[in-house]
Amino acid sequence: MVYIAEELEKAGTSLAYIPKPLELPTTTFEQKALSNNESSSTMNSVQEEEDFIKNNYVARTLLNESSLPPITWSNWYKEVNWPQATLLCLEPFIALYGLFTTSFVWQTTVFTFFWYFLTGFGITAGYHRLFAHRAYEATLTLRYLLLTFGAGAVQGSAQWWSRGHRAHHRYTDTDLDPYNAHKGVFYSHIGWLIFKPRRRPGVADVTDLTRDISIQWQHRNYLTLAFLMSFVIPTLICGLGWGDYRGGYFFAGVLRLVFVHHSTFCVNSLAHYLGNAPFDDRHTPRDHFITALVTLGEGYHNFHHEFPSDYRNALKWFQYDPTKLLIAFFKRVGLASNLKEFPSNEIEKGRYSMACKALDKFGQTIKWPKQNLELPIITFEQYQDLSKKDDGRVLILIAGFIHDVSHFIDSHPGGRAMIKNLVGKDATVSFYGGVHDHNTAAHNILAMMRVAICKYGGEVEHLKKRLGHVQTPTPIFA
């Protein structure tokens, strides 16, 4: 192929062999004009839009339900949710003050990590996978435990949390998604908590949660539980355990809470921006190891949005998902059952369609030969006449297509004479192994030189007879 590369270089283009279209008196191929349909299609599109709004819950709600005004420099202070904003903005500063004024006690450091994981798992294994998604079933004891530790993460009651999260899944990336990633990283991370919601989240069914006695217990006692589990109990454990009340409050209490908060917030922000989409890329959720690392395994978010009731976020053994391992442990010790898993065959379909999409995108960067509908159809006789014309064109018929090989004939690896002999004839057999069985690259290069389609694919015997091109063979008598 070296000389072809040289040819290409000489021609100054990567497509040196694309020939000019044939000059034919009349083309037998006519493309139907689409212009007639244009006016009616405009009318249809108005009707279609109306129908879409009528039948689409999101579009209908956004159109009919008013939202709060956009946040601007002049109105922002009226739109802030002050209690939440104060808690979220103050806690990092209190934690920093504690860091610089409190001495480290190793037991408190270990306990801080321990309490971070416990309250964090209350959210990931409890609020998220158990209550919001029903990805597994848990005994009443486990439900109370998860709800108690989940309250220590100070993220609202499980019922409130799950209602918003179900809306997030149902209306992902729309204005009915309470933490719509299209509103920016800041908004989806913490902005939606600092400011009053611009509109109510889309409807989501939480009747199962309102019937659950453990959830209702936590909902009623949420503030007390949150205060006890986030500040009082860690302070008391460190104080009564090894005399470090101050460290217990600042480290296991406040500093840990900052990390638990931002860890969960990253699921709504980072997990919708960072990483790739191996299962579906129509929405923002993405898979990334870093997100998984900071969210106790919730970082395989593309998978999670595709298969939300699967108790796993990470599929592979080497992917970091401690929440999945914890749920499997719960099952082992009899605290959990009915762990839901989507069939791997269905999961692989997601991977397959994304692989096809990537391949298709790659294919769009390549120039392909003209397709049947783009080429004129001429008869074998017209092809013969055109071949005889002294216009410098070298036409050759292979596999039903007529190719203009004028620019290629001198670079033909089999020599110029080989092609010259087949001009005006059907060279299909010669090309397909009669002389040389050409490789795929040769097929591809040849296809780029298509200029017409030969009617009936080649020389047709019954037409030859009818047109008197050949004599009817004399019958052979025994």
Ligand SMILES: [Zn+2]
């Ligand atoms: Zn999400």
Ligand SMILES: [Zn+2]
């Ligand atoms: Zn979820």
